[in-house]
Amino acid sequence: MAKTATKWTLSEEERKKLLKVLTYEKVRGKPIYYRDYKKVLKGELPPEAVMGSSGLQAYLIMLLIKFLLSKLDEEKFILLSNELGFLYGKGSWRNLDIAVFEKEKVKPYLMQDKLIPVPPKVVIEIDTKADLSRYGSFEDYVHEKTQDLLDAGVEEVVWIFTKTKKVMVAERGKKWIVQNWDEDFEVLAGIKVNLKDLMEEVS
Structure with a gap:
């Protein structure tokens, strides 16, 4: 996973692995992701930031x-x-x-x-x-x-x-x-x- 000046560059395999980690629940085969998961995919937040409790x-x-x-x-x-x-x-x-x-x-x-x-x-x-x-x-x-x-x-x-x-x-x-x-x-x-x-x- 490489990082440019503005965003992460993910390979398809890396993206799939990260989405699996970011899956909060699954309902009838469709994933529900953690809130702000897109920010993790963009490299703006680490996974722990969206998975943790207040x-x-x-x-x-x-x-x-x-x-x-x-x-x-x-x-x-x-x-x-x-x-x-x-x-x-x-x-x-x-x-x-x-x-x-x-x-x-x-x-x-x-x-x-x-x-x-x-x-x-x-x-x-x-x-x-x-x-x-x-x-x-x-x-x-x-x-x-x-x-x-x-x-x-x-x-x-x-x-x-x-x-x-x-x-x-x-x-x-x-x-x-x-x-x-x-x-x-x-x-x-x-x-x-x-x-x-x-x-x-x-x-």
Whole structure:
């Protein structure tokens, strides 16, 4: 890969390899790239710059993982994170920020270097790193991903939006709800989360 005064010059093979690295998700065979992936292809940004989380996103994920681990029955459930790859159909996989699985169902896949084909019971997403140029709006992407996950067997999908400080809760067979950060939402039976309280406890 050579660099001129204004841009990178990529061979076709190098471009394909880089696009593979920059693929955030794949839906029905079509890739969804990381946001600002074109800047990486032009040499304006390194891949890490578009693939990394913001401080707030990482902080919220840490708080939620810590809280959930203190509440979950470890005999029945296991929590996975770090943009876990969930394979839910031919040519379709999604990255998950936080996923709660039934331990016995996911156990056979935990030591394999592959995407996990078992649907989690609960998925929690915080914003997105996806390039949204193929969508009409951010909401279109959120709704598509949520419906895909529910159709694949996920029982509950929670979205946390840091800019608007809103939470969307979607459960299979129920009305989707959008609420404020200071309102409780339930993750599995009896485990209630309040983002405002969670953040104030450690501030």
